[in-house]
């Protein structure tokens with residue numbers, strides 16, 4: 046179930062060079078949203094940016110949601126200019142969200158760049174379902190300055206490991222490289238958990254998701270990946286967000302954005 050609502054902005058805070066965090070009053074969405082679901086925001090009332098833009102639900106509280114976003118173009122620039130008290134036209138919650146198997150014992154969350162956005166809510170949800178589930182979060186960014194949410198994940202009870210492309214913090218290289226290093230450590234300790242009880246959850250650029258999917262398959266660990274596509278309608282009406290899967294073409298906005306990694310036919 047989803048709604049189009051006029052939602053009041055409680056806060057639009059700059060949290061990094063091009064990064065902002067919205068707090069938006071949206072009790073309906075906050076109450077029913079699952080981690081991995083998204084909202085579709087109208088960025089402007091004028092014809093400047095006609096199409097809505099999709100954003101993951103970062104956190105859902107009692108009567109408001111948080112959205113973490115990076116300014117990358119016109120729509121997100123216009124959003125960054127919004128002020129407390131302004132009203133946003135928001136459609137959601139949309140999409141399917143991540144699945145948490147009932148027998149889950151360990152979760153490896155892999156975030157590339159803005160990929161952290163839906164994973165914080167997932168970490169909280171996993172811990173709320175069973176605080177004994179071990180949650181490790183691997184966060185990758187270009188540089189130390191662009192690392193997001195490390196403290197928030199720690200506060201959620203997760204172990205956090207970091208990679209930066211330039212080596213300014215943590216592992217030097219990609220977050221998929223860090224994932225390989227992390228899984229090798231598990232092998233050395235001869236204590237890998239039985240695969241069905243582990244799950245990799247990944248969100249980030251397509252190239253990263255492709256690599257994470259290959260690694261997950263190699264280590265025989267099930268994986269769920271959250272895909273990004275342009276989404277003109279967000280509700281399965283325009284067929285503008287198709288992805289090729291082993292079951293034929295699917296819609297990222299309606300059948301996803303979260304898919305079983307083995308289902309995707311990567312280009």
Ligand SMILES: Cc1cc2nc3c(=O)[nH]c(=O)nc-3n(C[C@H](O)[C@H](O)[C@H](O)COP(=O)(O)OP(=O)(O)OC[C@H]3O[C@@H](n4cnc5c(N)ncnc54)[C@H](O)[C@@H]3O)c2cc1C
Nearest residue numbers: 098099100101114115118119120121162273274275276277
């Ligand atoms: C499920 C999902 C969740 C996302 N979550 C986040 C998040 O939490 N935080 C975050 O920062 N980013 C997130 N993104 C990416 C975010 O939607 C884009 O960064 C944003 O739409 C860029 O808009 P822009 O106008 O600033 O950029 P532009 O660079 O101006 O847009 C890029 C180009 O794509 C086109 N385009 C952009 N959006 C759409 C659309 N919705 N439909 C059709 N065409 C489009 C534009 O016309 C333009 O030509 C998510 C994307 C998806 C699919």
Ligand code: FES
Nearest residue numbers: 279281283284298
């Ligand atoms: S965005 Fe229109 S079908 Fe997915």
